[in-house]
Amino acid sequence: MSTPTILEKIYAQRAKDVELAKSTPGTTPADIAALLASHLAPPLIPLVSRLARNPSTDGNTPSPSLMAEIKRASPSKGPIAPNANAAAQALTYALAGASVISVLTEPTWFLGSLLDLRLVRQAIDTLPDRPAVLRKEFILDEYQIAEARLHGADTILLIVAMLPVERLRALYTYSLSLGMEPLVEVNNATEMQTALDLGAKVIGVNNRNLHDFNVDMSTTSRLVDMVKDRDVILCSLSGISTPADVQLYQAQGVRAVLIGEALMRAPFPSTFIRELLNWPSPSSSSSPQDSDEHEKPLLMISGITIIEEAISFISEEGVDMLGLVFDAQNQNEDSIIDEPNDFARNLAIYRRSDPRYFAPRTFPPSSDPAPWFAAQKRNLLATAVRPLLVGIFRNHTLPEIIHTTAAVKLDLVVLDDSVPLGWIKHIPVPVIRRFRAGTDLRNAEIALPGLHSFVLLEQEKGKDLSAVVDVVGRGEAPGWPMPVILGGALTEESLKEALGTIRPWAVEISIEEGVEESMSPSEMQKLIKVVKRA
Missing domain, CATH: 3.20.20.70 (Aldolase class I)
Structure with a gap:
């Protein structure tokens, strides 16, 4: 045998x-x-x-x-x-x-x-x-x-x-x-x-x-x-x-x-x-996520509450993203929450008023297998009509977030890192997850691809940028360097340092009243100038 x-x-x-x-x-x-x-x-x-x-x-x-x-x-x-x-x-x-x-x-x-x-x-x-x-x-x-x-x-x-x-x-x-x-x-x-x-x-x-x-x-x-x-x-x-x-x-x-x-x-x-x-x-690619080292970061203003305020920032500052804060525990009677359809309709009219400025960017087609976060950025910039409307949600249920996203016609949604990951796949627009730069970011879910599309790193008051630089610096892991949005307690000096080291693809400046990150009009103007001159 x-x-x-x-x-x-x-x-x-x-x-x-x-x-x-x-x-x-x-x-x-x-x-x-x-x-x-x-x-x-x-x-x-x-x-x-x-x-x-x-x-x-x-x-x-x-x-x-x-x-x-x-x-x-x-x-x-x-x-x-x-x-x-x-x-x-x-x-x-x-x-x-x-x-x-x-x-x-x-x-x-x-x-x-x-x-x-x-x-x-x-x-x-x-x-x-x-x-x-x-x-x-x-x-x-x-x-x-x-x-x-x-x-x-x-x-x-x-x-x-x-x-x-x-x-x-x-x-x-x-x-x-x-x-x-x-x-x-x-x-x-x-x-x-x-x-x-x-x-x-x-x-x-x-x-x-x-x-x-x-x-x-x-x-x-x-x-x-x-x-x-x-x-x-x-x-x-x-x-x-x-x-x-x-x-x-x-x-x-x-x-x-x-x-x-x-x-x-x-x-x-x-x-x-x-x-x-x-x-x-990635270093030799012609795709935008790798060739835009010297591209100006996008400007995001958060804390917008009324349409007149939004239009003012668009016309005077040329903002790329408008952050609308939705707080279930602190609703302002004058907030856009009360009249979401009117806000969305008025903003749509204003968007169409100047197609030269608000047209999507165009990039040459690329067959490169782009890392997850770089691909999300590329796709957004190649197709979205600016200014992007960003909903910042606090203390809401998933059904409330989904309903408001549709009613206001949001382009993006910001969620805190404490929100259950399972929610993200049910939200019909790309999700930005907010992380505090002082946390153990290497062990957090910041680089988890396939769910949230973008990362917003909040700089903490009095903290240096070492933790942020460590997270977004180059490495062998897929997706590095990560394209991030930088926000939080920024100063003129820390923002200049960040633009020279981590090169965020967007900067969030918050004008929301009553929170740690809010700032005076003069401080805000200084930060806007830094972003515009980058």
Whole structure:
């Protein structure tokens, strides 16, 4: 009797694992089917169109899309990154520009789990144009596909070498019935023909032979011609670790590359991805978040209560943002809260009165995978009509915030960092979260992408800017340096220092009465002049 190959060993173990899961109360096939029928699976995105949006590196040839893998271990290499946090790794990949995040869920040899899959999906779920999530698994039963769909996968892997043709076809058809176009994996010409006969739209050539786990990087190259002139996205899987590998496959027409071990071992994955795929780095990008070091910061005046006051600041000071304070415990009878529709209507009329000043800025299109906060700033400045109307909410419930946002036609909303994070995804406009610069900002949620769009740092009276500089300074984490709005107890001297060090993209000056940050008209004028001269 021959010794079973590695693939055969894995298949046998997974078959046992699946049968155990199917017989466990709460995860039986009937349970999974009922949960899917209850629409508890999160929405999916189509794999083919997500992979098709390849950025161009030279203005002509599209760059291969990146399928970034989360893999703690493997049968051939043993432990790779056993302590890796799947959710954090996925977020790093997503912000670096990955089109697909592959999550290995096999527990015995790869140290993965369905929990990894679910947490990866949750970590990237609120990102705009999020990557597709792939369940990388040894799938032999429809049950595993239903599990994948329930836990947030957009696609699954089907391995031709592991499955009889009829079983492969049945699993492919079932996956399509759940809306998931599978990634079909092959390793030789016979398997490639099987995948083509199946009608697969996304085919991955595994450079690693799953029977002995040896890697041959020419495997992809030998099979490229079989998909030429076909409506198929060809992907290269396994062993890719250098820019030369990617360039070779790109020249041959490969449209996506899957990177696992090399990414898991990279100390700075975002930098590694840029170098591997020849994507522009933030420092050399032509996108506005990286080229506006000397651009004047926007001016935001907060504490506006009546339309005449707002128009005065617009016409005389040319403000970019108007901050309207809504305090549920201290409503002023003359406040715009009492007549929100009139305020919004009058402001809209005034906005249209001078289109030269209030037109959105225009920027050249960029395919760079921009970090979350830089992308939020770019999108806002490229589309918004100034002056932006900003609602500053205190002591309100979520329904009250949503209602007022719609009634006043707010462009942005400011919330304190004490407001529950779960509120943010229900608010229909971008959210600015306010943090005090004296708090432990490194441990706060200031740099949490995917929820709030902007950060307002309040300078505390008598405090220096060291804490703020530490937070927004350059680093290897995605999104640094952070574009921030600076506010709080500013003085002429501290503002000049801030403009020279942290370069905020906007400055908030508060004229609200009865709060610590309010100031006299003369102090306010000094600060406005500093901003205008920046």
